Amino acid sequence: MFAVIFRAKTGHQDAQYSEMVAVMRELAFGKYGCLDFIAVTEGDQEIAISYWETEEDIQRWHQDSQHAVAQQLGREKWYQSYTVQVVEVKRQYSFQNI
DSSP states (O other): OEEEEEEEEEOOOOHHHHHHHHHHHHHHHHHHOOOEEEEEEETTEEEEEEEESOHHHHHHHHHOHHHHHHHHHIIIIIEEEEEEEEEEOOOOOOOOOO
16 A cells, blocks of 8 residues: 655645635545545644555546645645655554444
8 A cells, every 4th residue: 555645734725716716526436446534734834644555546636637726726825835645655554432
């Protein structure tokens, strides 16, 4: 399993941003096999972590034409800066208090 960690310093996130986030999330899950997606914002910092079965799924997602439009708009107006890391999950464990 792989994770994509997106860290950003936000800019002006308008209604178009919110709409695009919903479209991108639906596309990632529906077309490219995203397993999970979590995003949080605190002040002007945003972090989003998505989980994927393969690096190939991540590459296909990254190269999608709708995603390319979202990336361009992100650079032009929604983010001041961002960093993307693709990492392989080597080990995973969890706890559930049922």
